[in-house]
Amino acid sequence: MKTVVIYKSKTGFTRKYADWIAEELSADIFEFEKVTADMLADYNTVIYGGGLYAVSINGIKLILENLDKLKDKRIIVFATGASPAREETSDEIRNKNFTTEQQKRIHFFYMRGGFDYSKLKTFDRMLMTLLKWKIKGKKELTEDEKGMLAIYDKPVDFTRKDNINKVVDCVRKQ
Template identity: 65%
Template structure:
């Protein structure tokens, strides 16, 4: 089976996972800007990875807008974020990014990445500063665990990536 791994990464965490998956599956690796639907249709298994951005998976439209051309393929999407995996959050990401029809053809995985403010572009830094300001002005009892976690890592890079996190994707590709 021919496998391709495509990714879009702002801070490097998604790219790291994409590289590990590529190595484990002997797949071809492309950054999303270097690939199109004509390339994707040449593969049996398509794996797309993107970081989460306000619950949206960056770059995933390459898959969703072309799902009709990919229905006969094994399609996997993974997203990375700084928060620990929680069922309710994963369901929210899945429902926001994929219609019920698309969910029939796309297997979704969440992989914990990290956070590095210094690697963000100017616009994303501005948005994160606004978010930090908004969170800091909440009352202590009103903060969610994710908000408390975000404030604790805002000023220092954190990397939660673990190579073993890709094992579920590798197993899915090899056994389904």
């Protein structure tokens, strides 16, 4: 069974997971920008990873717009973000990014990544600054909002190699 890992990573956390998964599975690996849907014809399993931006998986359109071309493939998607990996977080991401029909075809996993403001491009920095102001303006903060404010000015990396185990197990169960 031939496997490919495709990733889109702005700050490196998704790439780290993609590298670990590809290494563990002896899979080919490509950056999102270098992939076309036609390239995926040679693979039995397609794994896509993207960072979260307002609960949307960065670059997921590559998979969603080509589901018909991938109909005979096993599709696995993972997302990374700064929020802790909780069931309600995964459910929210899954429901925002995939229809009920798509959820039947796509195996989805959420893995905690990290946050590094210094690696963001100008537009993303502006969005994060607006988010910070919005959070600071609230009277009561959730634990996640408190956590976001705490890490805003200093890089944090929550990636752990053992977080890939569920993805790897999903591939090996074929």
